Amino acid sequence: MPPRPVPLRRPCAAALAGAALAALLTAAGPAAASGDGTVGTAFARAAADFGVPRDLLVAIGYGETRLDDHDGLPSLAGGYGVMHLVDTPAHRTLRTAAEETGLPAADLRRDTGANIRGAAAVLRAEADRLGLDAADRADPAAWYTAVARYGGAGDDTTARLYADTVYALLRTGIHAVLDDGTTVDVDPSAVTPELGTYADAGPAPGSEDYPPAHWAPAHPENYAAGRTEPISVVVIHVTQGSYAGSIAWFQDPAAEVSAHYVVRSADGDVTQMVRDADTAWHARDGNAYSIGIEHEGWVDDAAWFTDTMYRSSAALTRHLTDRYGIPRDRRHILGHAEVPGNDHTDPGPLWDWDFYMSLVTGDTPAA
Structure with a gap:
């Protein structure tokens, strides 16, 4: 997970496949609605009050957080609650939710019922x-266009990636x-979305x-061109947020953080955002000599760390160690928390280093 900028020093970074996704659709999270209702009741009430399809609202929340409010802590991109309401210069769903519902921003951040209601209000405003x-x-x-805009991406390709994830969840079920x-369920539904203006976004x-990765460049203000030291370390991060949301954040000039690669939880999809030859801001003093790989998920929830993600990331790390002559050991393949001068904890104690390194070294086949 990339840290926030520090003074006088540039800082650090922090269509799912249906078969892969299906294996992940039972998840646990601490979210609880306030008042007399469960989270499921909160979704039903918000959907009815704002005229938003209930299953769509659930799919957005599940895609963002797996319905885990993370005890009110913000994501990498500054989003709060199960619905990931954000207030940044480029993405203001939290502020819009406060305006549309009249609820205080503090409640929208920490109260799950209010957070769900706020998201429904934002979606309805976009629909209007x-x-x-x-x-x-x-x-x-x-609702495809409204969902794509809810994600806050800065370009149509990333916006479509976000919306496609939501509609994949609708098709697979939750x-x-x-x-x-309590449980929150969505029955599988064969929804063919109306792509609208996003139909041309390939x-x-x-x-x-x-070559196995996509290329979606980070904003130029979030990394430095070139390097001052040879590449000698690979750094493992956890995004503290969703795949599409993290990509969108690294494309936001307000972020001032980035990573070279981002890996998706469900199917191991990889997106490169900074060229290897350039310096991503992901590990403070370690930026100059390292390549950063972000992994979709949260450090306190091992369900995000799927077998597919481990194998995809290990294949990438094997490629990097081959290309740059990096030894395949734990002195050169580090967690963010292990890079000198950093104060972050990712990838955290739930990351299976033994399994990951066995994949990297070839003791366990990565493919």
Whole structure:
């Protein structure tokens, strides 16, 4: 997870495959709605009050956080709650939620019921701007553009990546078990979304440095061109947020952080955001000599660290160690927390270093 900028020193960074996704659709998280309702009740009420399809609202929250509020702590991109409400110069869903609901920002950040209600209000406001009438709003397929905009991406390709994730969840279905024992379910539904203006947004081009990856460049203000030291270390991070959300954040000039690569939890999809030859801001004093790999998820939830993610990331690390002559050992393949001069804890104690290194060294086949 990339740290925030520090004075006088540039800082650090922090269409899912249906079969891979299906294996991940039971998740636990500590979110609990306030008042007399469960999280499931909060989704139903917010959906009814704002005319947003309930299953769509759940899919957005599940795609962002797996319905885990992370005890009110913000994500890498500054998003709060199960619905990841954000207030940055480029993405202001938290502020819009406060304006539309009249609820205080503090409640929207920490109260799950308020957070869900705020997200529904943001989506309805976007639907109104798009001119969706009552019949449109009843059809989840008509909400694609509103969902894409909710994600806050700075370009159409990343916005489509975000929306495609949500609609993949609708097609596959969701069964989330929360810490209070209640469940939130979405039955599988064959939804074919109306892509609207995003129909022409094709997939990201391929990476020149690592052909299996997509190429979605970070904003130029979030990294430095060139390097001052040879590449000698690979640094493992956890995004503290979603895959699409992290990509969008590194494309936001307000971030002032980045990583070279981001790996998705469900299917191991990889996106490169900074060329190997350039210096991503992900590890403070270690930036100059390292390559940073972000992994979708949260340090306190091992469910994000899937077998597919481990294998995909290990294949990338094997490629990097081959290309740059980096020894395949724990002195040269480090967690963010192990880089000198850093105060972060990722990838945390739930990251399986023994398994990961066995994949990197070839003791366990990575493919």
